[in-house]
Amino acid sequence: MRAFIVATLYEWSKTPYQKWIKKNEAWELSVPQLMAYPVESLGYHLGSFMLRHNFTLEPKLENHDVFHVLTGIGISVPEEIAMQFYLLGNGKKSLYLCMVILIGTLLYPDQWRFFLKAYRLGAQANIFHSLAYHKLLLQPIETIRTTFLIQTL
Numbered sequence: 001m002r003a004f005i006v007a008t009l010y011e012w013s014k015t016p017y018q019k020w021i022k023k024n025e026a027w028e029l030s031v032p033q034l035m036a037y038p039v040e041s042l043g044y045h046l047g048s049f050m051l052r053h054n055f056t057l058e059p060k061l062e063n064h065d066v067f068h069v070l071t072g073i074g075i076s077v078p079e080e081i082a083m084q085f086y087l088l089g090n091g092k093k094s095l096y097l098c099m100v101i102l103i104g105t106l107l108y109p110d111q112w113r114f115f116l117k118a119y120r121l122g123a124q125a126n127i128f129h130s131l132a133y134h135k136l137l138l139q140p141i142e143t144i145r146t147t148f149l150i151q152t153l
Contacts, residue, residue: 002107003077026059027134034137042144043137045069066133070145072152073118078104078111082118082153089122092129118153125149 034047049069050056057065068075073083081104084097105115128148136144144150 005107006077006081006103024060027057027062029057029062029134031056037137038140040140040142041138042066042069042133042141045141046137063133067129069141070128070150071121078108078114081105081108081111082115085115086118086122086153087129089119090125090129091127121151121153124151 031047031050034043034050037043037047046066046069049065053075055065067073067083067087071083071086073079073086081100084100084104088097088101101115105112108115126148128144128150145152
């Protein structure tokens with residue numbers, strides 16, 4: 001039931017968030033285009049992630065999937081919440097992030113240690129949450145992780 005509540009809230013909030021809050025431009029890339037990037041690149045790894053989970057890129061929300069790829073955090077509801085903790089630790093602040101953390105903490109108190117671990121890893125990394133990832137798709141994923149001290153969870 002907890003996962004259903006969080007998933008429903010996400011679906012209700014996604015379109016208004018994309019339309020009125022996110023000011024960045026959509027990448028206009030498809031998964032097959034990402035798969036054409038070099039195998040070691042962020043673009044290729046993002047495409048592989050999308051294929052593995054049968055996802056398509058959500059316009060203006062592409063960075064979210066990049067965060068999954070860079071941090072190695074999965075896509076279950078507790079993992080999605082943990083990723084927001086990771087990003088909070090990395091310095092990201094937004095109303096949406098705070099709402100996810102608040103609701104996630106209330107609904108998943110049994111995951112507190114997991115969330116705290118994610119927060120600490122984010123705090124140990126150099127600030128990466130605000131990078132222009134569409135300009136980094138050709139970069140080797142390991143170079144990005146090493147440069148920004150991004151540890152996988």
